[in-house]
Amino acid sequence: MVSVESLHIYPLKSARGIDVGHAVLGATGLEHDRHWLLVNPDGRFLTQREHPRLALVHTALRGATLELGAPGLTALAVANGAPGVARRVRIWNDDVDAIDAGDAAADWASRAIGAACRLVRFDTRQTRLSSRDWTGDVAAPNQFADGFPILVANRASLDELNSRLTRPLPMNRFRPNIVLAGLAPWDEDRIDELRIGSVHLRLVKPCTRCRITTIDQDSGTPSGEEPLQALKSYRYDASLRGVLFAENAIILAGVGATLSAGDPVQVGRNPGSR
Numbered sequence: 001m002v003s004v005e006s007l008h009i010y011p012l013k014s015a016r017g018i019d020v021g022h023a024v025l026g027a028t029g030l031e032h033d034r035h036w037l038l039v040n041p042d043g044r045f046l047t048q049r050e051h052p053r054l055a056l057v058h059t060a061l062r063g064a065t066l067e068l069g070a071p072g073l074t075a076l077a078v079a080n081g082a083p084g085v086a087r088r089v090r091i092w093n094d095d096v097d098a099i100d101a102g103d104a105a106a107d108w109a110s111r112a113i114g115a116a117c118r119l120v121r122f123d124t125r126q127t128r129l130s131s132r133d134w135t136g137d138v139a140a141p142n143q144f145a146d147g148f149p150i151l152v153a154n155r156a157s158l159d160e161l162n163s164r165l166t167r168p169l170p171m172n173r174f175r176p177n178i179v180l181a182g183l184a185p186w187d188e189d190r191i192d193e194l195r196i197g198s199v200h201l202r203l204v205k206p207c208t209r210c211r212i213t214t215i216d217q218d219s220g221t222p223s224g225e226e227p228l229q230a231l232k233s234y235r236y237d238a239s240l241r242g243v244l245f246a247e248n249a250i251i252l253a254g255v256g257a258t259l260s261a262g263d264p265v266q267v268g269r270n271p272g273s274r
Contacts, residue, residue: 009030022260040115041116045092092147153179173213173217174245193268207246
């Protein structure tokens with residue numbers, strides 16, 4: 001039987017995530033996921049690709065307050081609804097409205113990653129849509145995720161990948177929202193839809209992986225070429241120009257429902273579709 005093995009949210013994009021037993025599904029993904037972002041002085045988004053020390057910034061949620069911690073720094077608390085200066089920021093090719101968390105937060109974040117930056121939150125008065133090239137006639141909003149509301153990973157695929165590595169890697173290298181158990185390795189390639197109670201998700205695009213997967217999430221340092229080197233040997237997709245692990249998903253139904261670790265999952269398969 002297929003089930004939800006674990007759930008994960010990342011309140012601050014590219015910072016350390018939170019493993020949760022339950023998560024409310026919002027219109028843009030799991031509630032609180034990638035609602036906050038660091039940007040450089042020009043407003044361009046920052047991730048572990050440029051600043052691996054972001055892996056050491058840990059996050060916690062206390063009601064409507066985001067708490068951030070980092071080695072050597074006193075914890076920072078920022079209120080989600082606090083007034084702030086409107087700022088236009090850029091994430092990939094999208095220009096997005098954001099609310100700046102202020103100078104004190106910017107100073108804290110700059111010291112945490114060792115580079116000048118600002119902390120901003122997504123302005124929920126706007127809608128940022130995933131690419132219609134992949135979602136078709138479905139309008140799929142997200143906040144500061146790379147491109148889609150939900151990332152779904154398969155535990156068996158990680159186990160199979162680890163069988164090819166000298167040093168097994170944890171799932172946190174891939175930063176998924178939902179991890180599934182009970183599938184065969186790489187079964188996600190042949191699945192189109194997931195139903196988890198009233199929640200209905202559609203898998204729309206394989207996730208191409210970047211160098212963040214090579215960064216040790218406990219130390220915030222690069223650890224070599226794996227898993228990218230191993231994945232390139234058998235999971236390279238020429239049309240997407242990258243190696244594949246996990247699937248991007250959009251929401252068809254179930255906004256407001258609560259997902260829980262252990263929930264049974266019904267899968268819809270269409271071997272000829274992708």
